[in-house]
Amino acid sequence: MDLFNAIVQVLDSTIRLSVPLLLACLAGLYSERAGVFDIGLEGKMLVGAFAGAAAASVFHSAYLGLGMAILISVAFALIHGFASITHRGNQIVSGVAINFIAAGSTIMLGQAWFQQGGRTPALGSGERFGAVIWPGADALRGVPILGPIYSELISGHSVLVYLAFVAVPFTWWVLFRTRFGLRLRAVGENPAAVDTAGISVAWLRYRALICTGVLTGIAGAYLSMVQNGGFVKDMTAGKGYIALAALIFAKWKPVNAMFACLLFGFLDALSIRLQGTPLPLIGKVPVQFMQALPYVLTVILLAGFIGKAIPPRAGGVPYVKER
Amino acid sequence: MSTPYAKLPAWADYGLIPVINLFVAFVVAGLVVLLVGENPLRAAAVLVEGAFGRGQGIAFTLFYATTFIFSGLSVAVAAHCGLFNIGGEGQGYIAGLGIGIVCLAFDSVLPWWLTFPLAIVAAAAMGALWALIPAYLQAKRGSHIVITTIMFNFIAASVMVYALVGVLKPAGSMAPQTRTFLDGAQLPKLNWVIELFGAKIRSAPFNVSFLLALAMAFLVWVLIWRTRFGYEMRTYGHSPKAARYAGISETRIIIMAMMISGALAGMMALNPTMGDQHNVALDFVSGAGFVGIAVALMGRLHPVGIVLAAILFGMLYQGGAELAFEMPAISRDMIVIIQGLVILFAGALEHMFRPYVQALFASLSPRTVGMEAVKGKGA
Secondary structure: OHHHHHHHHHHHHHHHHHHHHHHHHHHHHHHHHOOOOOOOHHHHHHHHHHHHHHHHHHHOOHHHHHHHHHHHHHHHHHHHHHHHHHOOOOHHHHHHHHHHHHHHHHHHHHHHHHOOOOOOOOOOHHHOOOEEOOOOOOHHHHOOOHHHHHHHHHOOEEHHHHHHHHHHHHHHHHHHHOHHHHHHHHHHHOHHHHHHOOOOHHHHHHHHHHHHHHHHHHHHHHHHHHHOOOOOOOOOOOHHHHHHHHHHHOOOOHHHHHHHHHHHHHHHHHHHHOOOOOEOOOEOOOHHHHHHHHHHHHHHHHOOOOOOOOOOOOOOOOOOOOO | OOOOOOOOOHHHHHHHHHHHHHHHHHHHHHHHHHHOOOOHHHHHHHHHHHHHOOHHHHHHHHHHHHHHHHHHHHHHHHHHOOOOOOOHHHHHHHHHHHHHHHHHHHOOOOOHHHHHHHHHHHHHHHHHHHHHHHHHHHHHHOOOHHHHHHHHHHHHHHHHHHHHHHHOOOOOOOOOEOOOOOHHHOOOEOHHHHHOOOOOOOOOOOEOHHHHHHHHHHHHHHHHHHOHHHHHHHHHHHOHHHHHHOOOOHHHHHHHHHHHHHHHHHHOOHHHHHHHHOOOEOOOOOOHHHHHHHHHHHOOOOHHHHHHHHHHHHHHHHHHHHHHHHOOOOOOHHHHHHHHHHHHHHHHOOOOOHHHHHHHHHHHOHHHHOOHHHHHOOO
8 A cells, every 4th residue: 555655646646747847848839849849848838937926925826926927938939039030040049049048037036126146036825726626535535546636636736737738639639630730830840832822931830939939928927936935046947848858758749749758757757756765676777867868869859860750840940932 | 041132242141230220239138128117328438348347357258258159159050951949058067977077077177278179078078969969850750950959958957956966076966967077177267368469357257168169160161161062051041942942962962960069058058167167057058049949040150250249149148237337127037038039030030121222332332232123122
């Protein structure tokens, strides 16, 4: 029973840890499917986290915080669009720039506005997203096996967690069952064809980036308003890059993205759980090895040893209309 | 990187446009300063004063610049080949491992002028090795170099934490760093050069690796513009198709360029370890690899430009420290914002002001830009 409880706990933290990855990964999915590489996911999450926590603590409302997180994150996505779509700049350079601006400005504004060394004030109960308790969760807690699974694993997360998992089928539906999704995928594969059909390539890509901004904003809000009661400097800590790795791992497909993020979240949860405890057969695994595993797996996948990951064909290439 | 735009006179292309981009980046940075309630002009004055006002400041500025010259050259070499090496941070970090091993082994036996060359070789070799795998995967298996080098940054960080917490740390010590190097692995200071001009320096870590950086800048210029291999690299960077058609081996060019780039990134670890801290500590690179991106873009990928841009960033780092001291509302993270803005305006938006400059030139003296300028205007 101890082992079972341990497993439920690890899976529970797997869900908590994979949600920001999942939201950021889906965010990247929209922009990369539209042919815009975005290594600025990290930065957009960070500004989202900061704006969310700052607004929530000033206005004492979690939902206003979420709204502000989305707004600022979308604004940064539009900067990326302005540089890489309108001015046809290098998309990777623009993404790097956004990450730097985000990293610097969140700490500096945080320090100037709240004077807590780059942190925002700790959020109170109304300023964070609380846990949603599903009906009967407490009553069923005593039931063996199913009880803990229902009351620990399924119930008791915040709204944003459920939102993230609902976003997976929704993204699938948008991309593969709507006209907008068809065009979005087309613009990532062959923008010239989309242009010939009389649809604006730039406007489509901008809309894809707005979707990206919304999702990274939610991911950031999750970090600062659910996982942590406030903003801490550099709190994304490379999650945007892991999300990018998960996106490649998932071969740019929404449902795969969910599994990839759950896998990376699981590795993270496991490394926290196993810290210092020796494993049977293998012995003590260094924490650093577990931390590096998602990156190593991505490199191996990219090398084509676990199936081939083929990116959208027009990814990274600015579209030049023929004159 | 080819441009679909009309030609401008060289001085406008290499001088005026970068200056305009830089100016806009600083204006936006000034707005941020205004946002936190300080006077941007006074902030700029404090920054310049802190960097160049006294001998001490100049020495620190050049100390920071040394590291940035290496990382900027690293980014530039890869960029001439059309590759974006974002892994300088990891390559420099892992080079610390090579430096650490060489210094710990030889610092009690050899004088610094023998340890230094060995450490250079070790640093370059480790950096090149860390770039080799992403390069091989790009050349042979078609995996994207940007993603693999980012992944290798994280893997390098894990390896270094493992090494410094476990293997390289002296027994009984809690701090995750090697023991302090003995005299045999401490680089001599160059502060006396600045003192020749009459300035007083209390203590600053400005050291001989600056000379190595300048030598490397010269060698990179020779490599890119005066050798056959450099020509092949630039050809490949401009048009992989043309290079393939000319019989240039794609695999060889990618792997060689990335290894040179990695070696340069590795050498940047010499300055903070052997020149300043005299040990290899956790996170000693602290973002210098990423600064290289801004430096290379601002220097227009030319060694001379890179040295100038590196000194500018050295100034920002040194002056920024003074600024944080003088104006508590402005922390050192201001530099990170400026760095981001420079990358944005000098890199991603480098062509934003070009049409206007061209229009201006076309109206002032049509002959300098020729007929194309009129067509280029709409771009």
